[in-house]
Amino acid sequence: MNKIVILFLVMAALSVGAQEKASDETGVKNKSAKKAEVANALADTKQYNKDQILTLVRVGDVSKKDLSNAKAWIEKSMYPPITVNEKKLKYSKKFEDKSVLFAELNKMKKDNLAIVALVSETPSGVSISNSVNVVGSAGIVYVTPYMTKYAKENPQLELYKWRVNKEALKASALAMGMEKCPFPRCCLSPDYDDARIDSKGRNLCPPCWKKNYQFLISKGIKEPIPPHIKKAMEEKKMKKSAVLSDK
Numbered sequence: 192m193n194k195i196v197i198l199f200l201v202m203a204a205l206s207v208g209a210q211e212k213a214s215d216e217t218g219v220k221n222k223s224a225k226k227a228e229v230a231n232a233l234a235d236t237k238q239y240n241k242d243q244i245l246t247l248v249r250v251g252d253v254s255k256k257d258l259s260n261a262k263a264w265i266e267k268s269m270y271p272p273i274t275v276n277e278k279k280l281k282y283s284k285k286f287e288d289k290s291v292l293f294a295e296l297n298k299m300k301k302d303n304l305a306i307v308a309l310v311s312e313t314p315s316g317v318s319i320s321n322s323v324n325v326v327g328s329a330g331i332v333y334v335t336p337y338m339t340k341y342a343k344e345n346p347q348l349e350l351y352k353w354r355v356n357k358e359a360l361k362a363s364a365l366a367m368g369m370e371k372c373p374f375p376r377c378c379l380s381p382d383y384d385d386a387r388i389d390s391k392g393r394n395l396c397p398p399c400w401k402k403n404y405q406f407l408i409s410k411g412i413k414e415p416i417p418p419h420i421k422k423a424m425e426e427k428k429m430k431k432s433a434v435l436s437d438k
């Protein structure tokens with residue numbers, strides 16, 4: 192068993208234990224204190240170098256909310272978590288030529304890990320099936336094709352939001368060196384039409400997730416371990432060494 196699998200088993204076992212313990216305890220206070228502890232541990236890991244940061248750019252009329260939703264989703268889906276930097280770029284007619292937009296994005300990227308732009312203006316010939324374009328460590332996601340008539344008429348389904356989130360995650364992973372995935376449920380699978388984009392998963396499939404995880408670790412992005420899990424791991428280690436010294 193490799194280290195990742197062992198860590199997950201430990202985390203899963205401990206979280207079950209923590210839940211049982213929390214239900215035994217009476218006050219709400221304990222739960223919220225535990226939540227704050229975990230949040231602090233995650234905040235500690237936000238010490239990123241420039242080359243560990245993904246930049247997300249909105250180009251044209253993409254709303255702040257669309258970008259922040261995508262940011263939250265990417266940060267949540269990538270583990271260890273990455274930090275996303277938000278920027279805005281004014282739309283220019285010359286961006287109709289994709290290579291001009293890519294050149295502009297590469298300038299903005301500087302030393303960052305990768306850059307992905309959510310773009311409102313759609314050049315002719317762009318539909319859902321080819322809305323994601325990635326060259327090297329830069330990606331373009333044309334979001335307007337996601338607002339289909341069906342998506343507009345059924346706002347409760349939040350189709351537009353999830354299409355943007357999924358494709359922003361896909362473009363980010365591809366810009367970090369991942370490849371498209373043949374597994375139809377994987378977020379990195381190709382989109383042939385609007386039915387596919389909605390039926391595929393919101394996350395990376397396990398093999399893609401593992402590949403991406405190893406890439407992020409190789410970039411030196413730290414893995415957060417919540418304090419209560421870290422403490423339990425240390426106690427387990429101490430118990431083990433006590434057993435060994437008894438022999």
Ligand SMILES: [Zn+2]
Binds near residue numbers: 373374
């Ligand atoms: Zn996959």
